[in-house]
Amino acid sequence: MNKKIGIVGLGLIGASIALSLKGKVDEILAVDRDEAVIKIAMERKIIDKGSTKPEEILGKVDLVIFALYPSDILNYIVEHKNIWHKGQILMDVAGLKGELVKTVQSLLPDVEFIGTHPMAGREVSGIKGAREELFLGSNFIITPTDKNSVEGLNFVREMALLLGVKNIFEMTPEEHDALIAYTSHMPHLLALALIDNYTQGSEKIIxxxxxxxTRVANINERLWSELFLMNKGALSEEIDKIIGKLLNFKEKINKDDRIGLEEKMKGIKALKERIDK
Amino acid sequence: MNKKIGIVGLGLIGASIALSLKGKVDEILAVDRDEAVIKIAMERKIIDKGSTKPEEILGKVDLVIFALYPSDILNYIVEHKNIWHKGQILMDVAGLKGELVKTVQSLLPDVEFIGTHPMAGREVSGIKGAREELFLGSNFIITPTDKNSVEGLNFVREMALLLGVKNIFEMTPEEHDALIAYTSHMPHLLALALIDNYTQGSEKIIxxxxxxxTRVANINERLWSELFLMNKGALSEEIDKIIGKLLNFKEKINKDDRIGLEEKMKGIKALKERIDK
Incomplete structure (x- = not known):
């Protein structure tokens, strides 16, 4: 791809994007507030050029990818709004889309901002966890709005394919946030709740x-506190729903309703098979 | 090992035990009520000899392994009690131990019965799912009581090592059942509840x-209904406990208690790291 890519934030996701795009684009430039991280990235040849000063680098790139903590992205974009210009695409990779996409697009109508969510992660945060293959086989979500151009969306799709993702799905920012509470926030919350219930001696019987x-209980507490809080409404609803399901199982168990349990499990198994297809 | 092993039930676990022990013991004999299953096992050379008639085979073996549905084991042992004799070891592999071990040992004081739980499984049931490597690296639980002999327990330990298990742990049958509600029944129940909450369109964002x-939601409904019902008390308690944890998270989320959430996650992460060691 004959493009220059700028990455803001060389954490797990930002540095993995750099590793994945290396050699497939004209140039990879990166900004991080931590000089030491830039140094590591340069030494390992993860990026072509890096700086702690965004104005030195980001004005020249075709695509700016914001790979910061969700709560930092909006401030960062607004604070450096003089850098962005027409013809550039701005893109973020945060795990929540609704508020952010709406706000950036209304505050900065003259630049194109595209919301994305690459569905990949690891239990190791920071540049040390970065992997070239992080996105291989994963799902990549784009949340277009009527503010986005066909060219801008095509650029982002092409970039996602260079990362090695398996599927690119598109949906509205609002739809993304409602569904993500179910498919990602709940499994993380249940993993935390399971470990929180730890019982002495149980490691013998795992x-x-x-x-x-419980794999994901090895969590980045800042990131996940932000995601949970920013998606409060949808997540609260999912918590209530799962509690309802658990109580329904408990009732069947305590009533010795073996037929009811078997029927329920059969239905769930069929649903699981359909989802897995 | 210079021993003859008899296996009752060539389902996933029974047939995998046969495959794992093949060539490492003198002879593997098996009983299954389904003639077709015996035929498959003979053709694939999983066993040395098989029959649908237990009296033809099981009197001659040193160790009888009952790999039936949990609710069938007690009846089977009692129904064929004329076959068992002193010098033989009887062993089961069911996922619950308390009631079964106590009842068999009190009903049949003249034969030695040892409760075990090999902690391995797959989402494919029956002989078609059997794998030689099923137990490699897994935990193997033995629940000795004062009715068991040193020789009997050593025999079972030796057999477990032949299966390729990583750890052999010993605990009382009651301790086993209390802990298993937490480490196994809850993850299965949560997987079921998660799929039960399925939301249209969410497969795009998995x-x-x-x-x-949700891997284990692809469940054997008969086996798991039995396990849940037979461990009703402990499982109900675990359901209440996990609901308490979820409500605690929900409260913090709805109060925007970011510090509380981060502290809680940090504590859980530390606990997870300790458990994983």
Whole structure:
């Protein structure tokens, strides 16, 4: 791709994007507030050029990717609004889209901002966790609005394919946030709740179901507190819904309703098979 | 090992045990009520000899392994009590131990019965799912009581090592059942509840956390209904406990308690790291 890419924030996601795009684009430039991180990125040849000063670098790139904590992105974009100009695409990779996409697009109508969510992560944060293959086989969500151009969206789609993602799905920012409470926030919250219930001696009796269900409890507490709080409404609803399901199971169990349990499990198994297809 | 092993039930676990022990013991004999299953096992050379008639086979073996549905084991042992004799070890592999171990040991004081729980499984049931490597690296639980002999327990330990298990842990049958509600029944129940909450369109936005958390929702409904119902008390308690944890998170989220959330997540992450060691 004959483009220059600028990345803001060389954490797990930003540095993994740099590694994945390396050699596939004209130039990769990066900004991080931490000089030491820039130094590591240069030494490992993760990026072509880096700086702690955005104005030195970001004016010259075709695509700026904001890979910061969700709560920092809006401030960052507004604070450096003199850098952005027509013809550039701005894109973020935060796990929540609704408020951010709406606000940036209304505050900065003259530049194009595209919301995305690459659905990949690891239990190791920061540049040390970065992996070239992080996005291989994953889902990549784009949340276009009527403020986006066909060219801008095509550019972002092309970039996502260079990352090696398996599927690119598009939906509204609002739809994204409602669904993500179910598919991502709940599994993380359940993993936390399971570990929070830790019982002395239980590590002797752990099998794969427990390990899989609690893998993500090794969590980035700043990121996930932000995601939970920024998606409060949808997540609260999901919590109530899962509690309802658990109480329904508990009732069947306490009533010795073996037929009811088997029927329920059969239905869930069929649904699971359909989802997995 | 210079021993003859008899397996009752060539389902996922029974047939995987046969495959794992193949060539490492003198002879593997098996009983299954389904003639077709015996035929498959003979053709694939999973067993040395098989029959649908337990009296033809099981009197001659040193160790009888009952790999039936939990609710069938007690009846089976009692129904065929004329086959068992002193010098033989009887062993089961069911996922619940308390009632079964106590009842068999009191009803049949003249034979030695040892409760075990090999912590391994797959989402494919029956002989078609059997794998030689099913137990590799897994935990194997033995629940000895004062009715068991040193020789009997050593025999079972030796057999477990032949299966390739990583750890052998010992605990009382009651301790096993209390802990298993937490480490195994809850992850399975949460996987079911998550899929039960399925929201239209959400398959577009699934990441690894959801896939891992719901893997076991592809469930054997008969087995898991039995396990849930037989461990009703402990499981109900765990359901109440996890609901309490979820409500605590919900409260913090709705109060915008970012510091409280981050502190809680930090504590959980530290606990998770300790458990994983």
């Amino acid at each position: 099998g794969r179901s427990f390990l899989d269900a | 990441g690894r956390s959801f896939l891992d958390a």
